[in-house]
Each structure stands twice: as structure tokens, then as C-alpha cells.
Amino acid sequence: MEKVKVCLVGCGWTGANHFNGYRAIPEKAEVIAVVARSDESRAKVEGWGVPKIYRSFDEALKDDEIDAVDICTPHYLHAEMLIGALEAGKHAIGETPACVTRAECEQLRIELWKHPDLKAATGHICRSWPTYAQAKRITSEGKIGGVFYLSSNYAHKPDPDEYPSARTWGRTPYARTRLGISYHSVDLLRWIAGDVDEVYGDYTPHARLAILNFKNGAMGKVFSSGAVVRPYIMSLSVYGDEGTIICWWEEDILHGHLHKSAEWTPESLETTPMHGRGSPEWQYEMENFVTSILEDKRPVCPLSEGIKTVETCLAIDEAMTYGIKVRVRH
Numbered sequence: 001m002e003k004v005k006v007c008l009v010g011c012g013w014t015g016a017n018h019f020n021g022y023r024a025i026p027e028k029a030e031v032i033a034v035v036a037r038s039d040e041s042r043a044k045v046e047g048w049g050v051p052k053i054y055r056s057f058d059e060a061l062k063d064d065e066i067d068a069v070d071i072c073t074p075h076y077l078h079a080e081m082l083i084g085a086l087e088a089g090k091h092a093i094g095e096t097p098a099c100v101t102r103a104e105c106e107q108l109r110i111e112l113w114k115h116p117d118l119k120a121a122t123g124h125i126c127r128s129w130p131t132y133a134q135a136k137r138i139t140s141e142g143k144i145g146g147v148f149y150l151s152s153n154y155a156h157k158p159d160p161d162e163y164p165s166a167r168t169w170g171r172t173p174y175a176r177t178r179l180g181i182s183y184h185s186v187d188l189l190r191w192i193a194g195d196v197d198e199v200y201g202d203y204t205p206h207a208r209l210a211i212l213n214f215k216n217g218a219m220g221k222v223f224s225s226g227a228v229v230r231p232y233i234m235s236l237s238v239y240g241d242e243g244t245i246i247c248w249w250e251e252d253i254l255h256g257h258l259h260k261s262a263e264w265t266p267e268s269l270e271t272t273p274m275h276g277r278g279s280p281e282w283q284y285e286m287e288n289f290v291t292s293i294l295e296d297k298r299p300v301c302p303l304s305e306g307i308k309t310v311e312t313c314l315a316i317d318e319a320m321t322y323g324i325k326v327r328v329r330h
């Protein structure tokens, strides 16, 4: 295969970002088909110059020319579409969360077991932001020593007109875990520190707090809120016994510092501009997915990891609901 022929399913906010990501790598990928159901979606994608526009997902799955399916539909459709794609012999990437229930986690694991030759990934975009990728690299190379604590804040009070598609994501009570879209924070911490053993959490109407005990002995904390009076925050702090990494948003740029001593002279990490403002992360995400197919490599966020992040978030929700510590089951 010289380049991956992709079918994009769902052409809303995320689908358009994925499309532009593929368009930036024409030597590796081509979006040859799109699934657009509504007249509004069809009118939108007609301007994209994609050769085939299907009305339904099932119709698209019968197209033998399609190598890979990219699922950008609401949460509650992710599992059934991922399963459909893998059963049809297509590589697949699904938007976040990978799925919404424990039963779906189990079904997806069975699909992965049935189709070891297909690449399956989850679009945890934070793994494609250069600043976080550098933080991950530094930590993995042991440059901050043994990690003993890490945290992430995901807090945002979006203007409903700025982000209208948020209303369509859920459409099922299963999708509304108390941590909300902070599954990105949970995934970021899991990417850096590995699997979580046990979680605890509590919440008020405006603040949700999760404590994570990682299998490697590190502790983690995720704070989530939709009521903050300040711009978007998706931060990361990683504390090791030989160094500290702090990543934060300022204006619309993600910054990072690496401290190797108690002096006020940290090393700066790569910066990343925010979505839609010159940021390359969608290109990196799509490139990573198609490269995993072309070169038979592990994607940066395999579906197996997306499933584990969902299982961790469901355990956190259970802990918050019952006020107890909960073991994470994978």
C-alpha cells in the first residue's frame, strides 16, 4: 500500500479537523470517501472535493477501495462503528472516548483479539501535542528520575456559540460520567505514568476531583470544572525525584518548563498553538495513524489504550458516586 485510502464518518467540528489533517499529508493518505447523512453535512462536504459521499456507514463499509475508517460521530456510536469497521476488514481510528460502557470495553477487546492484523486507534489528541509529547519523552528517558506525583486540570467554561457541537456528543446518560471530557486529562496522566491501580473521587456542582494511585507507586490528581472564570485550561505537572515538568496555557499557547534544580532557570519545552490557530496536532494525529498502517507500527494511542482510559474514567465515576475507593479493572 503506497497511501492509505480513508473514509471519514461524521463531518462536524472534529471530522473537519481530521479531514484537514489528512489533506496535509497527501503522500501518505487520501480521504476517498465521506459518510454524510444530513443535507447540511452533504452540502458542507461537497466543497471538500472527496470522490465518494455515502449516506450511511453500512453502505461505506461495502466499499473495497477503503482501507481505513475514521469515526468522528457522537460518543454513543463509537463502539458499534469501530466494531463494524474491524469486522469489515478496515483499519480504524475512533474519536474520544473510545466507547462509553464497560460492556463496550469488553466487546472492543474481543474485536481487537479477532483482528490482530488491523490497526485500531483512539484519537486522544493530547498525545499529538508536541509539548506533551516532549514531556512524555523526557519522563520516559528517565530525565526527571522516578515520577512520584502528576496532575492535570481540565477546566473550561465555553461560550455555547463557540462550541455548539458539545450538545450532540452525549445523547446517552452513559456518556455523561461526572468527569465529563476530562478523560483527556486521565489519558494524558496514564500515557506518562502507566496503568492506574485504584481511584477515589468527589464532586460538587462546580468542582470534580479524582485521585489516582498508579501501579508504579505514583499518585495523580485530575481537577475538572465547567464553571471556571478564565480561559481554557488543560494543564500538566509531573514531579520526579530528579526534575519537574510544568505545562500550562498562556494566551492560546501551550508552554512547558523542565526544572532540573531549585534555581529559577528552567529549560523551555516546545510550545503548541491552540486548535485552529496554526496548530499542527491534527496532522500529527492522522499521520501517526496512517504511518502505523503503512509501516506496521503501534499507533501513539492504540484502541487498547483508549479502552483502558474509559475503564479508568468509569471507575472514577463509581468512586465519586459511592464515595469509595475503586479498583480499576482492565
Ligand SMILES: NC(=O)c1ccc[n+]([C@@H]2O[C@H](COP(=O)([O-])OP(=O)(O)OC[C@H]3O[C@@H](n4cnc5c(N)ncnc54)[C@H](OP(=O)(O)O)[C@@H]3O)[C@@H](O)[C@H]2O)c1
Pocket: 009, 010, 011, 012, 013, 014, 015, 035, 036, 037, 038, 039, 040, 041, 042, 056, 057, 072, 073, 074, 075, 077, 095, 096, 097, 123, 124, 125, 165, 166, 168, 169
Ligand atoms: N479529540 C478531541 O480533541 C475532540 C474534540 C472535540 C470532539 N471530540 C469527539 O468527536 C466526536 C464528534 O464531536 P464533534 O464535535 O465533531 O460533533 P459534531 O460537530 O456534532 O459532528 C458529529 C457528526 O456525526 C455525524 N453523525 C451523527 N450520527 C451519525 C450516524 N449515525 N452516521 C453517520 N454520521 C453520523 C453528524 O452528521 P450528520 O449531520 O450528517 O448527521 C455530524 O457531522 C465526539 O465523540 C467528541 O467527543 C474530540
